Amino acid sequence: MARQPRLLSGSIGAGKRTKSARKAGRREEEHMTEKHRKMLIRILVTFVLFVVLMVMDHSGRFSWIGEFPGGFILYLAPYLLIGYDIIWKAARNIRNGQVFDENFLMMVATFAAFGVGEYSEALAVMLFYQVGELFQSYAVNRSRKSISDMMDICPEYANIEENGELRQVDPDDVEPGNLIVIKAGERIPLDGVVVEGESMIDTAALTGESVPRRAAAGDEVISGCVNGSGTLKVKVTKGFEDSTVARILELVENASSKKAKLENFITRFARYYTPVVTIAAAVLAVIPPLILGGGWADWIQRACIFLVISCPCALVISVPLGFFGGIGAASRIGVLVKGSNFLEAVAEMTTIVFDKTGTLTKGEFRVTEVIPADVGELADEDDWDSRKLNEADAAGESGQTPFFGKAGETAIANEDGTQLAAGESARQELLRLAAFAEGYSTHPIAKSIQEAYGKPLELNRVSDVEELAGHGIRAQVDGSAVLAGNGKLMEQMGIAYQECQRGGTVVYVARDGRFAGTIVISDTIKDGAREAIRDMKQVGVKQCIMLTGDRKEAAQEVARELGLDQVHAELLPGDKVEQVEALLNAQPPKERLAFVGDGINDAPVLTRADIGIAMGTMGSDAAIEAADVVLMDDDVRKIAAIVRISRKTLRIVKQNIVFALGVKALVLLLGAFGMANMWEAVFADVGVSVIAILNSMRALKSK
Amino acid sequence: MKKKFKMENLDCANCAAKMENAIKKIPGVNDASVSFMMQKLTIDADDSRFDAIMDEVAAACARVDEDCRILR
Numbered sequence: 001m002a003r004q005p006r007l008l009s010g011s012i013g014a015g016k017r018t019k020s021a022r023k024a025g026r027r028e029e030e031h032m033t034e035k036h037r038k039m040l041i042r043i044l045v046t047f048v049l050f051v052v053l054m055v056m057d058h059s060g061r062f063s064w065i066g067e068f069p070g071g072f073i074l075y076l077a078p079y080l081l082i083g084y085d086i087i088w089k090a091a092r093n094i095r096n097g098q099v100f101d102e103n104f105l106m107m108v109a110t111f112a113a114f115g116v117g118e119y120s121e122a123l124a125v126m127l128f129y130q131v132g133e134l135f136q137s138y139a140v141n142r143s144r145k146s147i148s149d150m151m152d153i154c155p156e157y158a159n160i161e162e163n164g165e166l167r168q169v170d171p172d173d174v175e176p177g178n179l180i181v182i183k184a185g186e187r188i189p190l191d192g193v194v195v196e197g198e199s200m201i202d203t204a205a206l207t208g209e210s211v212p213r214r215a216a217a218g219d220e221v222i223s224g225c226v227n228g229s230g231t232l233k234v235k236v237t238k239g240f241e242d243s244t245v246a247r248i249l250e251l252v253e254n255a256s257s258k259k260a261k262l263e264n265f266i267t268r269f270a271r272y273y274t275p276v277v278t279i280a281a282a283v284l285a286v287i288p289p290l291i292l293g294g295g296w297a298d299w300i301q302r303a304c305i306f307l308v309i310s311c312p313c314a315l316v317i318s319v320p321l322g323f324f325g326g327i328g329a330a331s332r333i334g335v336l337v338k339g340s341n342f343l344e345a346v347a348e349m350t351t352i353v354f355d356k357t358g359t360l361t362k363g364e365f366r367v368t369e370v371i372p373a374d375v376g377e378l379a380d381e382d383d384w385d386s387r388k389l390n391e392a393d394a395a396g397e398s399g400q401t402p403f404f405g406k407a408g409e410t411a412i413a414n415e416d417g418t419q420l421a422a423g424e425s426a427r428q429e430l431l432r433l434a435a436f437a438e439g440y441s442t443h444p445i446a447k448s449i450q451e452a453y454g455k456p457l458e459l460n461r462v463s464d465v466e467e468l469a470g471h472g473i474r475a476q477v478d479g480s481a482v483l484a485g486n487g488k489l490m491e492q493m494g495i496a497y498q499e500c501q502r503g504g505t506v507v508y509v510a511r512d513g514r515f516a517g518t519i520v521i522s523d524t525i526k527d528g529a530r531e532a533i534r535d536m537k538q539v540g541v542k543q544c545i546m547l548t549g550d551r552k553e554a555a556q557e558v559a560r561e562l563g564l565d566q567v568h569a570e571l572l573p574g575d576k577v578e579q580v581e582a583l584l585n586a587q588p589p590k591e592r593l594a595f596v597g598d599g600i601n602d603a604p605v606l607t608r609a610d611i612g613i614a615m616g617t618m619g620s621d622a623a624i625e626a627a628d629v630v631l632m633d634d635d636v637r638k639i640a641a642i643v644r645i646s647r648k649t650l651r652i653v654k655q656n657i658v659f660a661l662g663v664k665a666l667v668l669l670l671g672a673f674g675m676a677n678m679w680e681a682v683f684a685d686v687g688v689s690v691i692a693i694l695n696s697m698r699a700l701k702s703k
Numbered sequence: 704m705k706k707k708f709k710m711e712n713l714d715c716a717n718c719a720a721k722m723e724n725a726i727k728k729i730p731g732v733n734d735a736s737v738s739f740m741m742q743k744l745t746i747d748a749d750d751s752r753f754d755a756i757m758d759e760v761a762a763a764c765a766r767v768d769e770d771c772r773i774l775r
Contacts, residue, residue: 096766259736311717
């Protein structure tokens with residue numbers, strides 16, 4: 001592993017979750033609150049009274065009382081029981097200048113029903129309004145709970161070792177440098193480095209990755225993960241506020257404040273909807289009876305229907321709830337979406353631009369080809385295409401490869417054994433020479449050669465090692481003078497060598513003044529990168545483009561391997577922004593462009609693209625901050641999954657909008673012509689809300 | 704300065720939207736967002752008068768729904 005996960009460390013906004021807020025967060029939200037319980041009792045009592053009244057009314061037992069005032073009072077008592085808080089709130093809000101709030105509308109509607117002598121209807125409307133409200137509140141609480149459960153990565157405590165004894169403290173009170181102990185099964189409270197112990201760590205809550213990761217002394221561990229079987233002693237590297245957990249929670253919580261276009265549309269719509277419907281109700285109550293003469297009761301009843309329907313709650317709740325669910329579903333598979341607006345944009349994504357190193361390739365170096373000199377000479381150009389290219393790919397971006405001077409050139413290659421078996425021993429010999437010559441070096445290139453050689457190095461056979469900065473290495477191996485380095489080294493030493501035209505970093509090896517062969521070291525393509533591209537095409541991404549600072553040959557090899565549509569190679573960081581801007585300008589207005597990068601030099605491009613997608617583990621802090629979507633486990637395959645989740649979320653949200661508006665419009669229309677009753681109006685209000693909320697909950701279950 | 708506050712008894716989504724609008728209109732508030740789902744207020748307001756602004760914010764919220772409180 002070349003790089004340790006450095007997930008979200010560094011500076012992303014201020015993680016100012018106060019201790020008390022966090023604790024409150026832990027306690028809160030059983031689905032059924034005390035308030036709910038009280039309301040439920042009120043509803044049940046009222047319901048029983050209502051049934052009794054209805055039965056007695058219909059069986060004629062009230063005939064002796066008379067409609068008014070006897071009947072009125074009989075119905076008014078349960079009405080007040082169920083609706084007193086509504087009336088109280090309505091009165092209070094009028095005092096505060098909030099005329100069109102739903103309490104007020106319900107009050108007017110039911111009062112009017114009383115006024116026209118529909119006592120039982122007035123009571124029923126209030127009763128079912130309250131039932132709907134209760135259910136709505138319960139459903140919202142539940143969904144809030146299920147989302148926060150999923151994001152339940154917040155550690156409760158940390159074990160600090162003091163005088164040989166363990167003490168549980170609040171993670172907030174632990175400071176960087178402190179030693180904490182994480183027992184088996186406990187959640188890792190703070191980011192740190194393992195000092196003692198060994199364990200498997202379950203990162204599923206953060207990355208959605210189900211295979212546990214091994215951690216031993218020296219490895220970094222990330223807060224929020226769950227420790228498996230062993231006990232770990234960890235030296236804390238970051239305070240709680242800067243820890244991964246605090247940052248992730250921060251990101252997710254902020255996500256709901258970045259609103260989607262649809263959400264904003266609904267909020268704006270709601271602002272006009274209520275007054276318009278209310279005014280329509282007033283007009284309906286007054287004008288027709290004046291023109292047509294008489295029938296006040298009937299028209300007032302129709303107006304009441306309008307008032308009941310005038311609350312935009314179904315929309316105002318279900319749209320953000322849907323997006324919230326979508327973001328929750330995404331975080332469950334290890335993808336952080338930083339706002340509803342980005343989820344919306346992902347659904348419209350048609351172009352995706354990749355950075356190469358760290359995104360499509362691992363950024364790890366591996367020997368991909370070993371070409372002994374004489375075998376190399378045998379290989380002819382025609383043979384090239386028929387050979388299956390190894391998962392080869394060039395070294396890192398030009399700007400980020402610190403490998404002094406061994407910049408690659410050439411080699412004629414073969415590692416796949418299409419060549420003679422005799423070549424095998426020659427290759428081993430070449431690798432052995434290079435591995436011994438580089439035996440003392442800890443350079444990534446040297447390491448990859450040593451790894452490829454795979455046998456223990458008896459370093460006593462190596463002597464007189466000399467590093468030639470910018471060129472390579474000179475050493476005595478088993479008595480022969482071995483050179484390993486780039487073309488410049490060969491030229492300098494006057495050795496005739498064969499230039500290698502392959503992508504990657506190329507090391508030429510010479511023994512005793514004679515060219516011995518070439519070793520090509522490449523970055524490897526990530527597991528699943530090909531699948532990722534295929535999946536993206538499947539979900540409707542039209543163009544997959546790769547940008548890289550790397551050499552053309554290397555870039556094209558990767559592009560061919562992965563099935564990309566376009567490659568732009570040899571770009572400077574600034575060129576990437578220009579390329580993306582050009583693509584953005586050429587893009588039709590309803591389509592979106594995403595840029596996927598691991599960060600180094602990428603932050604400006606991530607910001608510029610419609611959707612910036614960053615790697616959570618490998619990515620730089622700046623990239624994660626600039627990005628809109630973070631892939632916690634760096635798995636590019638998740639991009640297609642996110643597209644699916646976002647499309648489903650948007651579908652659900654749109655269904656809700658159409659359904660809610662449709663039902664409301666229908667009942668309004670029927671109501672205006674006197675064909676709807678209060679019951680239907682109540683359904684169009686709270687019933688629709690509840691159905692829309694239940695529908696929104698599906699977004700959470702997206703896969 | 705950007706700060707976050709938990710809100711209590713924020714019972715209706717429409718109220719949250721109304722509060723958000725009202726808060727945004729308060730002078731000194733650069734941006735505000737009331738999240739019904741998270742029961743949370745995120746506000747970006749002038750540093751120098753932050754406390755005074757928060758008083759106004761609390762008043763604005765109370766006008767929409769008196770039961771709703773901002774925990775600060």
